[in-house]
Amino acid sequence: MTQSNRLEDVIPAYENTLYRAALAILGDPQEAEDVVQEAFLRLWEKDPAFESPAHQRSWLLKVTVNGCKSRLRSPWRRRTAPLLESYPAADPEEQAVLEVIQSLPPKDRAALHLYYYEGYQTAEIAAMTGWREGTVRSRLARARDKLRELLKGEWE
Incomplete structure (x- = not known):
């Protein structure tokens, strides 16, 4: 080594x-x-x-x-x-968000995590996952739309 x-x-x-x-x-x-x-x-x-x-x-x-x-x-x-x-979270509000994120398909969760939490760009995510850049962008958009829809009921 x-x-x-x-x-x-x-x-x-x-x-x-x-x-x-x-x-x-x-x-x-x-x-x-x-x-x-x-x-x-x-x-x-x-x-x-x-x-x-x-x-x-x-x-x-x-x-x-x-x-x-x-x-x-x-x-x-x-x-x-x-x-x-339950999933580990700092407070009940964050707990609800984590549970909603966990309800997404694994590929969408992967795209969200690498983009938002790890700070990688779509080209870098594509290289890591083997997806095309357009696929990464569409997964991110689809995941955002699903989160928006799921959280809309959560925050009303």
């Missing part, structure tokens, strides 16, 4: 970012933890050379998103149901 990829430095720097992304996509804390652990394991196994910390962060997020996509395709996941009764 190269000096710039030392796990002791990388894990504390990126674990929360990767976990939040995986949780937003999968909606299951245990699966999100597993995907993050697999991303760090992949970093350790591959030991890629990075141009900058931003490149390293982007690579780790892409590995995490791909791991989430693999888990969502798994036949085992289709046979199970989520057990969460």
Whole structure:
């Protein structure tokens, strides 16, 4: 493992970012933890050379998103149901918003999270997910419309 990829430095720097992304996509804390652990394991196994910390962060997020996509395709996941009764939030208002976001399809949640919470542009999201840029923009627009409609009843 190269000096710039030392796990002791990388894990504390990126674990929360990767976990939040995986949780937003999968909606299951245990699966999100597993995907993050697999991303760090992949970093350790591959030991890629990075141009900058931003490149390293982007690579780790892409590995995490791909791991989430693999888990969502798994036949085992289709046979199970989520057990969460509530989602972690700071206050009841934020709790309601998180539950509405979790009701969106996983691909829409992924686009929203990467765009709004991680600050990536549509081209970067397209590169991470393998979607076209137009697909990313349409997923974002569709997710915003769904959120607007769902939250309209929530805030009235």
